Amino acid sequence: MVFMTFKGHCIFALASVILAKKVSFSPALAEGEWGIIALGALLSCLLPDIDHSQSFISRHLKIISFFTSYILKHRGFTHSILAVILYVECIHQFFPSTLIPYQDFQDAMIIGYVSHLVADILTPAGIPLLWPCPWRFCLPVLHPNSSVREILFCVLFLIYATVVIH
Known part of the structure; x- marks a missing residue:
């Protein structure tokens, strides 16, 4: 397997958001509710x-996946800094604080x-x-x-x- 599994991504995301909360990545995360953040x-x-x-995710959002997988190459645009910028902008535009009053949720x-x-950078395939x-x-x-090494790595993280982090 050159790609991470969904389990690996979920564990890695939880570890990342726990780390971000513990190091006070943002004031909202530092004060945020664990359940909302997770x-x-x-x-x-x-x-x-x-x-x-x-x-x-594609197997559970088939209509959206049909169009995105038809238009976009896997590990292309969606795995880029440009996509992150667009994603952040979309979150702030489509989910303003009046709709989602939880800045910690948005940050998470x-x-x-x-x-x-x-996580995908840590694989031999890398990302663009x-x-x-x-x-x-x-x-x-x-x-x-x-996959055993992947899960072990993510669990250790x-x-x-x-x-370890206080």
């Missing part, structure tokens, strides 16, 4: 894979999305952070064909974020 990260951590027809959604990209430039960025610490 929900925000989990709801968004699989979004970048909406462009892959066989991904967990952003961290969930970005955590997906960071500077899309449409074809360069792929990777730090291949996750070995291909080893979760333990680190939960226990």
Whole structure:
């Protein structure tokens, strides 16, 4: 397996948002409710894979996935800095604080999305952070064909974020 699994992405997102809360990444996260923060990260951590027809999120959002996987190449635009900028703007435009009064939820959604990209950078396939430039960025610490190693890595990151960081 060259790609992360949905379980790996979910664990990695939880670890990322726990770490962000503990280091006071934003005032809203520092003061935010754990349940809201975890929900925000989990709801968004699989979004970048909406462009892959066989991904967990695509199988559950078939209509959206049909169009995005037809138009976009997997690990293309949705795995870029440009997509992160667009995603952040969409969150602020479509979910203003009057609709979602929880800034911690919005921040957690952003961290969930970005955590997906960071996790995919750790695979040998990497991601095109500077899309449409074809360069792929990777730090291949996750070995291909080893879902056990992937889950172990993500769980160790979760333990680190939960226990070690004060």
